Amino acid sequence: MDIKDVENLAELAKIELSENEKKEILSDMKGILAYVNVIEKVEMEDTKSVQDFYNVWREDETGSREFSKELITKQFPDAKDDFLKVKKIL
Numbered sequence: 001m002d003i004k005d006v007e008n009l010a011e012l013a014k015i016e017l018s019e020n021e022k023k024e025i026l027s028d029m030k031g032i033l034a035y036v037n038v039i040e041k042v043e044m045e046d047t048k049s050v051q052d053f054y055n056v057w058r059e060d061e062t063g064s065r066e067f068s069k070e071l072i073t074k075q076f077p078d079a080k081d082d083f084l085k086v087k088k089i090l
Contacts, residue, residue: 001029 006026010017017025069082078085 001026001033005029 003022003026006017006022006029009025010022073079073082073084076084
């Protein structure tokens with residue numbers, strides 16, 4: 001990457017850069033590309049063969065639940081005339 005590449009990117013982005021800004025961006029881009037090259041060299045080992053994975057989720061179970069208007073109203077802290085009073089939300 002060179003200064004011409006930075007100028008092309010600035011043109012595509014429709015921004016104007018001073019010579020000092022172009023040099024700073026070039027330096028930053030070189031650092032980023034060097035870091036990407038380091039990451040590309042990292043090798044991953046196969047973790048699937050190292051550990052046995054199993055499903056930790058429980059099975060879905062159906063059960064009867066009682067939901068009635070009276071039950072909910074009775075459990076609610078502030079109810080009046082079959083209405084539930086809640087905090088005002090803006």
